Amino acid sequence: MEMWQGKHFSITDPKGVSTVIYQINKTEKEFLKDSPKYTVQRLDSTEEIRGDLKRKTFYVDNPSDNFDQLLILSFGADRVVVNTALLEGDKISITKKPLPLKYNTLYSEEETEYKDFRYTPNLKRPICIIDPETTEEVIPKLYFDEKTNEVKGKCKLKPYKSYFAFEIRDKKED
Numbered sequence: 001m002e003m004w005q006g007k008h009f010s011i012t013d014p015k016g017v018s019t020v021i022y023q024i025n026k027t028e029k030e031f032l033k034d035s036p037k038y039t040v041q042r043l044d045s046t047e048e049i050r051g052d053l054k055r056k057t058f059y060v061d062n063p064s065d066n067f068d069q070l071l072i073l074s075f076g077a078d079r080v081v082v083n084t085a086l087l088e089g090d091k092i093s094i095t096k097k098p099l100p101l102k103y104n105t106l107y108s109e110e111e112t113e114y115k116d117f118r119y120t121p122n123l124k125r126p127i128c129i130i131d132p133e134t135t136e137e138v139i140p141k142l143y144f145d146e147k148t149n150e151v152k153g154k155c156k157l158k159p160y161k162s163y164f165a166f167e168i169r170d171k172k173e174d
Helices: 029-034
Strands: 007-013 018-026 038-042 044-050 053-060 068-075 080-088 091-094 101-108 112-118 127-131 141-145 150-157 161-168
Touching: 007 018, 018 053, 038 127, 038 161, 068 161
Parallel strands: none
Antiparallel strands: 007 053, 018 038, 018 068, 044 053, 068 080, 080 091, 101 161, 112 150, 127 161, 141 150
């Protein structure tokens, strides 16, 4: 019998709001030379409808022994509310000190490819692009860059459509 080890927690979205949560992972020291310092991983969730409200349960599959940093994105009709939180033991705390997060809205009137970004050896990435209407991620197309000997990705964006993109960086980076 397979054992599931992890944690879970629930939130309730009001009508017209859809929340997604990402776990922020710091790259292990042995991989730092050839990898981004931080990567993001979307938490799996289940959804339960309760009248006009949606109760979502999020699952952290591999919680750390100390704490896990979480990025909470709540998509509404024409805006995104960004929060960060710490999962420590069985407690979640919304952080007062903001995480060094770079985010942007992407829009083009032509079909375009967005940015080459590096992956870690276990194929995790530092950048995420989300369709705010569906809250689904834009899946990057992977390729091997022979010049740099790295796996990289590019996202293809549709014309006349807005996207929400974010990347976790150190404070000293732009």
